[in-house]
Structures are given as C-alpha cells and as structure tokens.
Amino acid sequence: MSREENRHNRKRMITRGAIIYENYATNMSEEEKQCYLLRQSRRHAKTRKPCSCGMGCGNPRNHTWGRESLTRVEKLAELSEREQLEEMINKEAA
Numbered sequence: 001m002s003r004e005e006n007r008h009n010r011k012r013m014i015t016r017g018a019i020i021y022e023n024y025a026t027n028m029s030e031e032e033k034q035c036y037l038l039r040q041s042r043r044h045a046k047t048r049k050p051c052s053c054g055m056g057c058g059n060p061r062n063h064t065w066g067r068e069s070l071t072r073v074e075k076l077a078e079l080s081e082r083e084q085l086e087e088m089i090n091k092e093a094a
Contacts, residue, residue, distance in 0.1 A: 010045050013044060013045035014042060014044070014045045015041070017040060017041030017042070018040075018041040020041075020044065021036070021040040024036075
C-alpha cells in the first residue's frame, strides 16, 4: 500500500471509531466527550479490538480460574497423572 492509502484508511477508521464510541459518551460534558472520542477513535484506528475483557473479545484463559482455564490437552494430562497415581496407590495397598 502507498502512504496515501495508509493515511486515507487511518482517517476512515478514526471517523468510524468516533461513530462507534459516540454512544458511550452520553453522560459526559462536551469537552470530556470530545477528548474521549478522539482518544477512542485513534485507538480504534490502530486496533479494532477494544479491550481484553472476558466477554468474548479476549483470551478466556486470562479470565477464568481453576479447571475452567485448562485446555483439553492439559485436562487429559491431569487425568492421566491422577490415574497413574491411583494405580501406584492400589499396587502398594495390595
């Protein structure tokens, strides 16, 4: 892409971001609203992912705890380890 296309796309994304985030700035004064929209729309131009929360737009492993955050492979490894330990305990008891 040329520099001109990059500048055009950046301006386009900043405009689009301002439209998207305008709904979030309803209870702000006009000055705060302009500052907020400028900051958020520039952020939107750099990346379309607005946050890293656990509401589907972030990695679920970073937002869950315990067994829920484990992958399938990790759960299978844990199960295998538990079964091996049970076998060892049963052999010693027998």
